[in-house]
Amino acid sequence: MTDTQHRAPVIAIDGPSGSGKGTIAKLLAEQLGYSLLDSGALYRLTALAALDRDADLTDEATLTEIAGNLDIRFELRDGEVAALLEGRDVTRDIRMERVSMAASKVAAMPGVRAALLECQRDFRRAPGLVADGRDMGTTVFPDAPVKIFLTASAEERARRRFEQLRGKGVSVSLRDLLEDIRARDARDMNRETSPLAPAEDAVELDSTGVDIDGVLQRVLRLVRDRIEIRGA
Ligand SMILES: Nc1ncnc2c1ncn2[C@@H]1O[C@H](COP(=O)(O)OP(=O)(O)O)[C@@H](O)[C@H]1O
């Protein structure tokens, strides 16, 4: 890692599915001119690559090999970050429920997490990085000057996901989504390696009943308290 990468500040945003991490991370990165790491996309891409190959999702050696040899790229297309797997645009595919479930399973494997570690740290560059996931503040960037643990009730998170999918023309049941969210929460929080948990020095923010702009303003206040931002 270069010196500039080392010094670049990281804003770590961790929390459960549907708490708004991705939304807030993207808005923050735009506002601050920082790079963006959607670490969940890496687990989703690993899961999709495994599903494409009909790999056994319980076979850690195979999954670790897949994670360590991913051929992926992120590209800005029409203002959105597109994810490419072996040159194929899989931005939509990696958001499918079956991939979400598989991602949560492969993410529980220490070998997979180790294989993706350096790749995540490589996203750090000047003037700074906004990183969203489950273990940004605890494992990947423990020296991040700003760590936020974003939460919301499971019911509100399921409702948000329901609206999000409906907006994309995907029909799902709210009850199934709530069940999926609870199952994923349990798996993400109870795994041995890098479980979903706030870092000791993280600020916890409950976004239940707070709109996106309200959350963004609170986060920006925290950021300005801790990082010297040019022009802010
Ligand atoms: N504070 C909020 N209030 C209402 N809806 C929100 C809020 N934050 C995010 N959302 C919406 O909830 C959905 C899930 O948000 P997302 O950022 O993908 O969550 P995460 O990355 O934590 O899984 C999106 O459709 C987003 O627009």
Ligand SMILES: Nc1ccn([C@H]2C[C@H](O)[C@@H](COP(=O)(O)OP(=O)(O)O)O2)c(=O)n1
């Ligand atoms: N840093 C991370 C990011 C995601 N994961 C896992 C846990 C999640 O179930 C999957 C997918 O993560 P992602 O952030 O894309 O999921 P949500 O958008 O929050 O639903 O990957 C992880 O273990 N560690």
